[in-house]
Amino acid sequence: MKKTNLKKIWEMFIYFFHISWFTFGGGWSIVAQMQKDFVDGKHELTAEELLDIVSVGRSLPGTMIGNVAYLFGHRQAGVLGGIAATVGMVTPPMLILSVLTYCYTMFKDNVWIAKMLQGVRAAVVPIILVAALKLRAGAFPTKICYAIAIVACVLNAFLNVNCVLVILLAVVTGLIMGKWKEAEA
Amino acid sequence: MSVLFQLFWSFCQIGFTSFGGMSMVPLINDEMVSHGWMNVSEVSDIVAIAEMTPGPLGLNCATFAGMRVAGILGAIISVLGVLTPTFTLCAVAAVFFEKFKNSRALKNIMTGVRPAALGIIAAVMIDLSRTNYLVNGIFSWRAAVIALLAFYLLAKRKWNVPKVIVLSALLGLLT
DSSP states (O other): OOHHHHHHHHHHHHHHHHHTTSOOSSTHHHHHHHIIIIIIISOOSOHHHHHHHHHHHHHSSBOHHHHHHHHHHHHHHHHHHHHHHHHHHHHHHHHHHHHHHHHHHHHTTSHHHHHHHHHHHHHHHHHHHHHHHHHTTTTOSSHHHHHHHHHHHHHHHTSOOOHHHHHHHHHHHHHHHHHHHHHHO | OHHHHHHHHHHHHHHHHOBSGGGHHHHHHHHHHHHTSSOHHHHHHHHHHHHHSSSOHHHHHHHHHHHHHHHHHHHHHHHHHHHHHIIIIIHHHHHTHHHHHTOHHHHHHHHHHHHHHHHHHHHHHHHHHHHHSEETTEEOHHHHHHHHHHHHHHHTSOOOHHHHHHHHHHHHHOO
């Protein structure tokens, strides 16, 4: 392997390792940082290319930002670049969470911690709700989509159908709906 | 050994059927509770912890669950599981990027998946509510007040999530 290539792969690892320590609130803050560094800063990427990477990364299964890091790393330095970027991105949160999990297991039964956790648990449903409300945009292009959402909820919440199965059904439904649309057109 | 394999397989399935962020919560809830790896309260805790720390929710959950079930090795295996779609599907997509960019099949799939993901997110909220707002089967007014306040601060006052979590923890102490 050429030396310049190795350097690029290493750069991908270091870049994502570096920014992923500070990105609260999921992947979007990493995307914003990439925009700042590569689109506005180094001009190695156009805003449009970044948008393409994000939209492909988002429409593939898995963690959105893991996909984005891989796609960008691959673009800059090939397959190993993709792997380096992804591994760099996941290492900091893994380290932080490992320590926190250890603390959680040690202290969660402490009287004060248990009380705090009870307060926090009460806030989790509204946190999910507010995030879900933001996801509504673009999720319901046609009326059938509302039916899909309701059926998915009922299947999982009341008929105990596993989420994995619900999503697989949704994948098939989406494909069939696409075929219908093509047939109509 | 078999626990490690089960962890990998569970997170592999979670990875392949989730599309980032909150859409992972219902899948994680299903898998963790059905294997007896976590109870519903712990799922709430991990969502809160994941929201307070850097890194995407899915990875944070995988680390937390893996670590609790089988230590550091469990955490690594679970994270690899959740990244399987990235190292397979996404690796293919990177090579044929131009084709994937405008793929109609991908768009069609997402038309079905996006509303369904919201549906199962609603389902997980119902599930979490059953334990978070009922203490020993009795409706907890205190928890409900914290929830309403949290919703108001997040939706109307545009507070960020970590701030709301800290406030809720402090309110939890007031009893």
